[in-house]
Amino acid sequence: MDEFLAKFFPSVLKKKQASNSSSVYCDYDSQTLQLFTSSLYLAALISTFFASTVTRRYGRKMTMLIGGLFFDAGVVLNGAAQDLVMLIIGRILLGCGVGFVNQAVPLFLSEIAPAHLRGGLNILFQLNVTIGILVAELVNYGALKVKPWGWRISLSLAGVPGVVLTLGSFLLVETPNSLVERGYVEEAKSVLRRIRGTDNIHAEFEDLVEASNTAKQVKHPFRNLIKRRNLPQLVITCCLQFFQQFTGINAIMFYAPVIFKTLGFGDDASLYSSVITGGVNVLSTLVSVYSVDKIGRKMLLLEACVQMFISQVAIAILLAHGFKDGQTTLPTSSAIPVVVLICVFVSAFAWSWGPLGWLIASEIFPLETRSAGQSVTVCVNMVFTFVIAQAFLSMLCSFEYGIFLFFASWVVIMGLFTIFFIPETKGIPIEEMEMVWRQHWFWKKIVPDDMPGHGATNEKALELKNVKVAPGEVA
Numbered sequence: 001m002d003e004f005l006a007k008f009f010p011s012v013l014k015k016k017q018a019s020n021s022s023s024v025y026c027d028y029d030s031q032t033l034q035l036f037t038s039s040l041y042l043a044a045l046i047s048t049f050f051a052s053t054v055t056r057r058y059g060r061k062m063t064m065l066i067g068g069l070f071f072d073a074g075v076v077l078n079g080a081a082q083d084l085v086m087l088i089i090g091r092i093l094l095g096c097g098v099g100f101v102n103q104a105v106p107l108f109l110s111e112i113a114p115a116h117l118r119g120g121l122n123i124l125f126q127l128n129v130t131i132g133i134l135v136a137e138l139v140n141y142g143a144l145k146v147k148p149w150g151w152r153i154s155l156s157l158a159g160v161p162g163v164v165l166t167l168g169s170f171l172l173v174e175t176p177n178s179l180v181e182r183g184y185v186e187e188a189k190s191v192l193r194r195i196r197g198t199d200n201i202h203a204e205f206e207d208l209v210e211a212s213n214t215a216k217q218v219k220h221p222f223r224n225l226i227k228r229r230n231l232p233q234l235v236i237t238c239c240l241q242f243f244q245q246f247t248g249i250n251a252i253m254f255y256a257p258v259i260f261k262t263l264g265f266g267d268d269a270s271l272y273s274s275v276i277t278g279g280v281n282v283l284s285t286l287v288s289v290y291s292v293d294k295i296g297r298k299m300l301l302l303e304a305c306v307q308m309f310i311s312q313v314a315i316a317i318l319l320a321h322g323f324k325d326g327q328t329t330l331p332t333s334s335a336i337p338v339v340v341l342i343c344v345f346v347s348a349f350a351w352s353w354g355p356l357g358w359l360i361a362s363e364i365f366p367l368e369t370r371s372a373g374q375s376v377t378v379c380v381n382m383v384f385t386f387v388i389a390q391a392f393l394s395m396l397c398s399f400e401y402g403i404f405l406f407f408a409s410w411v412v413i414m415g416l417f418t419i420f421f422i423p424e425t426k427g428i429p430i431e432e433m434e435m436v437w438r439q440h441w442f443w444k445k446i447v448p449d450d451m452p453g454h455g456a457t458n459e460k461a462l463e464l465k466n467v468k469v470a471p472g473e474v475a
Contacts, residue, residue: 001140001143001151001154003147003148003149008036008084009030009033009036011032012027012028012033015028016028025400028393029393029394029397030393034390034393035088035390036084036087036088036091038385038390039088040094040098041095041098041385041386041389042095042382042386043091043093043094043096044102044378045099045378045379047095047099048379048382049375050099051063051067051100051378052371052372052374052375055103055104055107055371056221056371059174059175059178059179060111063103064108064165067097067103067104068163068165068166068168068169069166070094070097071094071097071159071161071165071166072163074092074094074096074097075094075159077093078156078158079155081155090155099382102358102377102381103374103375105125106125106359107175107362107371109121109124110362110430111175111178111430112173112175112176112195114196115428117293118293118359120289120293122355122359122362123285123288123292124289125355125358126285126354126355126359127285127286127355130282130284130285130350131282132161133253134278134279134282136154136158137274138275138278140271140274144271173191173194173195174191175191176191176195176205176208177208177211177367179191180208181367185209188205188208189201189205192204192205207432208431211366211367211368218368221368222372224369224372225369225373228448230365230366233364233365233373234376235421236360236364237360237361237376237380239417239421240357240361240377241357241380241381241384243413243417244384245381245385246384246388246410246414247349247353247411247414248312248406248407249345249354250385251407252346253277253278253281260273260274276343280343280347281346281347281350283347283350285351285354285355288300288350288351288355291351292356293427296426297422297424297426298424300351300352301353302418303352304348304351305411305418307345307347307348308345308348308408309412309415311342311344312345312405312407313408314337314341315341316402316403318334318337319334319400319404321334323401353414357381358377360425364433365433366434367431420442423436423440434447
């Protein structure tokens with residue numbers, strides 16, 4: 001919005017108004033503007049380590065409450081911002097909220113869900129993120145018409161989900177895993193009966209207690225993460241978060257209006273186009289909710305790699321052809337296919353790498369390192385989200401259409417990593433996930449022979465996968 005740029009980023013507005021053919025990709029190349037976007041993710045990165053301690057000592061529910069309060073404070077500062085400093089401090093508080101909520105919510109969902117529904121329930125987290133993105137796009141589209149205060153309306157309305165999160169956290173039950181971990185055994189048993197809807201919880205509760213007893217022996221969970229038995233989980237988690245950002249999705253979703261304006265769409269058309277991509281994002285995430293526990297995690301990741309690669313290469317070709325001969329706007333013959341292809345790309349990400357990057361990371365760590373592992377997940381995600389948010393507009397200026405080829409090359413690497421190093425975790429109880437590493441062609445060479453959970457527990461989990469193992473036989 002021009003009024004927003006005039007107040008906080010006047011140099012960007014001046015460059016935008018003086019646009020010429022040599023700067024068609026560079027109108028929004030501003031480190032300060034990128035800092036406004038990326039400061040949120042830098043704050044989330046730092047705050048997640050504090051959130052890990054809160055999650056472990058005070059529970060998932062308290063962590064979500066604190067995250068909601070950070071959101072509320074950040075919205076107040078952003079909506080009332082008078083200068084760039086006030087604006088960025090508000091973004092930092094919002095980032096702290098992101099750090100706390102991303103720490104607690106995936107753990108909460110994974111721990112309350114029964115194994116056969118864990119994937120779909122956990123992806124509801126990502127589904128609501130995509131709904132939030134779509135609502136934000138619609139708010140921006142409406143606020144654009146309100147001059148000169150539309151940007152304040154847009155930033156202030158973020159307080160609605162912030163307040164809902166704060167108040168809603170009071171209505172939640174704590175997870176049985178967290179209650180057992182903190183010594184509230186009888187309350188944990190009562191909650192487990194309530195969320196399962198049955199009194200037949202003895203076996204699951206015994207698994208929780210056993211996992212908790214193992215967890216209590218670990219005094220330094222972050223140090224424990226780098227032990228051999230946790231290396232598969234750590235490597236996969238870090239790679240998933242790295243690859244998730246280097247698909248280019250956040251570059252597109254952060255800057256969708258900027259990208260479409262750069263491609264020659266007007267203010268209204270650029271926001272309208274970003275609303276379309278937001279809608280595709282929501283609908284495609286619904287596909288993942290339905291299919292993740294049927295098709296499996298790995299197949300969704302691989303299919304999406306093919307779809308994202310083809311769409312990004314096609315976008316680069318269309319942009320290279322459309323901006324030739326000094327043109328400053330895309331012809332309709334190229335512009336419409338570009339929007340369609342961006343939607344194809346977004347849909348592939350939304351039913352795969354978007355939700356599964358969080359789901360897989362939240363379900364593969366044992367209880368003793370689960371909170372620390374989730375902190376690493378959020379931290380690595382925010383590091384690379386920060387990098388992309390801070391660098392994308394400058395990269396767009398330098399690489400031009402080649403930016404899409406840059407991201408496409410990473411998609412190829414992601415696909416190869418998925419084929420060789422990511423095991424299928426569909427249908428395996430979260431407390432018995434360790435058997436996965438013993439079956440994998442590569443990770444079984446890494447994990448030690450005395451890995452906890454090996455043996456009888458493995459047999460129980462393998463039965464759930466319909467694989468017969470003779471008594472005493474090592475999988």
